[in-house]
Amino acid sequence: MTVRTTTLDNGMTVITDTMPHLESAALGVWVKSGSRSETAEQHGISHLLEHMAFKGTTTRSSREIAEAIESVGGDINAATSIEHTGYFARVLKDDVALAADLLADILQxxxxxxxxxxxxQRVIFQEIGATLDNPDDHVFDKFxxxxxxxxxxxxxxxxxxxxVRTFDADAVRSYMDQHYVGDQMVLSAAGNVNHDELVDIATNRFHDLKPTGAPQPEQAHYVGGEFKEISDHEQAHIVVGLEGRAYNSDGFYAAQIxxxxxxxxxxxxxxxxxxxKRGLCYSVYAFHWAFADSGIFxxxxxxxxxxxEELLPVMLEELRKSADDITDAEVSRVRAQIRAGLLMSLESPSSRAGQLARQHILWGRPIPLQETVERINRIDAERVRHIAHKIFSDTRPAVAGIGPVQRMPDYSRIVDSLK
Known part of the structure; x- marks a missing residue:
């Protein structure tokens, strides 16, 4: 696999990872703009914009956009996250130019x-309602x-x-003009693609793109606190966390491990x-969400x-113990899992295209696999124990519970148990 990067005169970056043995390619445009780019008055506009991009252009109706990609057996979609928005397609190798043209059309x-x-807007109201009805999702929003x-x-x-009801077309258009600028956008592709041809397409189809000027997101400030909602759901959904580490921080990989x-x-x-051992639940897991300037463990x-009442103290005790007795054998096993996951992701052009785009947005360049593996291999048990001590003692927890959570321990007890 060969990764090539070109920055256009308008600031947009084109990245390709050529995999000539494949018959297909994945490509997309990722924008360094997500929900954290919004003001309070713009809450939800990034996601609405992502929906509206597929609803018709000056050259194609929404139906014609769908028919154009599906007539060649491809698919096109998009997703909004906290820090970026992605518009992506998967097609056969002979249809890369068509997919790139469609992406340029909906974004220009x-x-x-x-x-x-x-x-x-009505569709999004349904989406909001579905989330509120699903405590699995809603508890993370409140967390x-x-x-x-x-x-x-x-x-x-x-x-x-x-x-969402307050937004009109001018508001959506203004937000796009502000945030969808060249130096905030990456056209990334992986699979059977030709880098020079994709650069030519991007140069021709994004030539009117404003190069700079997007406002910077508000700095994240972790606080912590509690949300509890007693409801008649069968299950109590509980999330507990503390401040984690940003992508560029020294402790990022240790926190992941x-x-x-x-x-x-x-x-x-x-x-x-x-x-x-205890049979206290069906599903339990840990996570580390990293952002550009903060994170949550x-x-x-x-x-x-x-x-x-029994579950939460047991979970918190496992956190506390990990700061003292994580072993080299555990770290070695997880390093192997992470390395396997990285290698497996390279076999998917969709995963690879997204990975390259996000790496450029976060670090300003694609990160070679070997560099990532070397960073992970430098993490030992002592380093993981150290980051555990820092995470579990330096900040107050964020806690969210939805469902029959009447017997959930008081917030003060949760704070004390992590000291």
């Missing part, structure tokens, strides 16, 4: 028709809000019905102690009302 020539906008209250990074990606040791699979400490589980 969308008309944002008012009728389509009202219709899509993020408890971690980063009154900040863009702590608000939901979808927005609220009230906020720590989360895998604690709750990254069936051999993890939480799975073995909480589920296998957390654990999540769902259990019945009768086990809530």
């Amino acid at each position: 020539n969308s008309v944002f028709d008012e009728t389509e906008l009202v219709r899509e 993020q809000e408890a971690a980063y209250p009154n900040q863009p990074i702590g608000r939901t990606i979808l927005g609220t019905e009230d906020s 720590l989360s895998s040791i604690l709750g990254g699979g069936m051999s993890s400490r939480l799975f073995q102690e909480v589920r296998e 957390g654990i999540a589980a769902a259990t019945g009302a009768e086990d809530v």
Whole structure:
């Protein structure tokens, strides 16, 4: 595989990873703009824009966009996250130019028709309602809000019905003009692609792109706190976390390894102690979400009302113990898991295209596999124990619980148990 990078005069970056043995290619445009780029008045507009991009351009209707990609057996989609938005397609090798043209069309020539906008707002209202009905999703929104209250990074990606209802076509268009600028955008492709041909397409189709000028997101400020909602759901959904590490921080890889040791699979400490040994829940896991300037280390589980009171102290005790007795054998096992995951991801052109784009957005360049492996291999048990001590003692926890959580320990007890 050969990775090539070209930066256009308008600041846009084109990255390709050529895999000539494949018959297909994945490509997309990733924008360094997500929900944390929004002001309070713009809450949810990044996600609405992602929807509206497919609703018609000056040259194609929404139906014609769908028919163009599906007539060659391809697919096209998009996704909004906290820090970026991606628009991507998967096609056969002979249809890369068509896919690139479609992506350029929806990102340069969308008309944002008012009728389509009202219709899509209704679709998003349904999406918001579905999330509110699903405690598995809703508890994480409330957890993020408890971690980063009154900040863009702590608000939901979808927005609220009230906020989304206020947006008109001019608001969506203005937001796109502000944030979708050259130096914030990456055209990434992997598979059977020709780098020079893709550069030519990008040069021709994005020539009117403003090169710079996007506002910088508000700095994240982790706070911590508690959200609890008693409801009649069968399961109590609980998430507990503390401030993690940013992508560029010294402790990022150690925190990733720590989360895998604690709750990254069936051999993890939480799975073995909480589920296998005690039978307190069906699902339990740990996670580490890294952002450009902050991060969250957390654990999540769902259990019945009768086990809530026992579950949380057991989970917290596993966190506390990990700061003292993580072993080299555990670190070695997780390093092998991470390396295997990285190698497997390279076999998927879609995964690889997205990975390259995100690496450029976060670090300003593609990161060679060997460099990543070397960084991971430098992490030993002592380093993981050190980061565990720092994470579990330096900040107050963020806690969210939804369901029959009447017997969930008080927030003060959770704070004390992590000291």
